[in-house]
Amino acid sequence: MEIFARVVSAGSMSAAGREMALSPAVVSKRIRRLEDRLGTRLLQRTTRQIAMTEAGQGFYERVVAILASVEEAESFVTRGSAQARGTLKVTAPTSFGRLHIAPYLGRFLEDNPDLAVNLDLADDFVDIVGEGYDLAIRIAELSDSSLVARRLAPVHRILCAAPSYLSRYGEPRSIEDLQENHVCIAAAAQDPWRLMGPRGIEIVRTGAPVRTNSSEVVREALLAGVGVALRSTWDIGPELRDGKLRIVLPQYRASKDVGLHAVYPSRRFLPAKVRVFIDFLAQLYGPSPYWDAGLDAWLAEPNVVEIG
Template sequence: MEIFARVVAAGSMSAAARDLGLSPAVVSKRLRRLEDRLGTRLLQRTTRQLALTEAGQGYHARVVAILASVEEAEDFVTRRSDRARGTLKVSAPTSFGRMHIAPHLARFLKDNPDLSFSLDLSDELIDIVGEGYDLAIRIAELEDSSLVARRLAPVHRVLCAAPAYLERAGTPASVAELQDDHVCISTRQQEIWRLDGPQGLELVRTGGPIRTNSSEVVREALLAGLGIALRSTWDVGPELREGRLQVVLPQFRASKNVGLYAVYPTRRFLPAKVRFFIDFLAQLYGPEPYWDKGLANWSR
């Protein structure tokens, strides 16, 4: 069952085999044995992709629940010994994961030697239940959900630009000037900025010479002096401290309700490995995260 669920989550037998430390031939053989025992085909196999059959879809939904129950049963013993074991599978945003999770993994794993870590970075909204993640790190203004979320830190987003751009184009004095007279760089997913200011909420429609789905491309364009961008202080804090970027219109910022969250399927029988990692991040970041230290009051 675990092999079947891992194949579905990974999208291929070879990827699942790598995750499980098995050969693709072993994975294929065990899946055939499972289908023979059940007397039905669970997966449609082609040279390029795998697809669940109707029976496979129903079986997969139940297998995921069964495996979760098995993990809960095993975690009952794990929690009593107060040790984290197994593999912790985490999803996180690309830039944040690279900058603020990966550098701290050595310390976390040193404190939890019986644990292995699987970190997948993506800016897409991941189905953590369907794809078998233990938890996801999300930067969002969270809506109602069947998932459980714990706020780890505030997220402050400010308008900023490189000094070279401001010398060339001038510094905007109002939101209207920002929209009418300046290049505002954003991803396709955030083409409208929602800014909280002295008069309440104001909307800015962005546009410019670059269109991208990558937040990291926006960051590089910003540093190259191509325009103004709305960035999180966790992303550009060092550049702001060093003067490579300057804040513009400091009285405006993105919604104050946006935060950094750990999102996980259920609070009931929370595995020790999940609980330990969430507590680790909450202590590491906290209500005044390290990336905001040394910045002016506009970062608060």
């Protein structure tokens, strides 16, 4: 089962063999033996790639849970004398992972010397079961699913602009002023904006001269004074504090209840390596994350404009 799961996650028998120190011939023989015992084909093989059959997909999803439960059972027996071990495979949003996970991996690995971390950064939602991830870090309003989610921290999104932009165009005084007389920049997936304010939810369609699919491009354009953007405080907290950015229309903020979550497959036993990483992040961030330091007054009172 472990060899089959490794072949699927690695994408080929040779890659799985390298990970497990087995020859491709041995890997292929073990897969054939598994298929013979089950009486069905799990993988479709070509000269260039492998793909799961329908039976293989269902089997893989269950095998991943079984292997995790075995690991957790072994961890339970040895928990008194051993720390979490193995390789932890994590996916996270690109910017957040670079800013708020990567700098702290050294501390985490010092506390867990028997663990290795494989951190993949991507802005698309990945199939964590199908692609063999232990957990995903997601910034979203989560929908119901078979996955388990633990909220790690709140996420606040605010309107802001660079002083250079505001000196040229002035500060917007209303949503109508913002939409009619200002440049609003957003990645395609974040357009339009849904803002909560004194009049309830209002929609702002950006229509910016800069079009991009990259949130990081929006951030750089914002800092360069191109326009007004709706950004998360985890992304621009330092720039707000040092004056590189200023909050505009502080009575408005994103309407959705978006949070930072650790998401992992639903199972009875949570592997120790997953548990310690989630606990580490929950303690690192918490209900008042460090990136919101200095913004407490504004977050508590939306009408506050000045940031100390």
